[in-house]
């Protein structure tokens with residue numbers, strides 16, 4: 001995984017893991033989440049990749065957060081395309097939290 005930005009106790013096994021998106025959190029909050037659940041790992045995903053995991057509403061919130069201009073009628077595809085090549089001051093302050101699951105879903 002090229003976007004692994006930090007390691008936790010499960011990171012060595014990540015090739016055999018599936019990851020489930022949990023939350024997009026401020027980078028300074030991430031250790032607190034990982035402390036209570038060591039199956040969590042952080043990824044520094046480009047927003048276009050992150051968009052694949054979000055609902056339309058979450059994507060809209062993300063757009064607002066990053067001052068990306070959207071219109072109410074924009075659909076998922078349009079919304080996620082707005083993050084193409086996006087960079088701003090907010091980007092490096094947030095990471096995506098993922099839950100590591102075994103490949104068989106346990």
Ligand SMILES: [Zn+2]
Nearest residue numbers: 066087088091
């Ligand atoms: Zn941004």
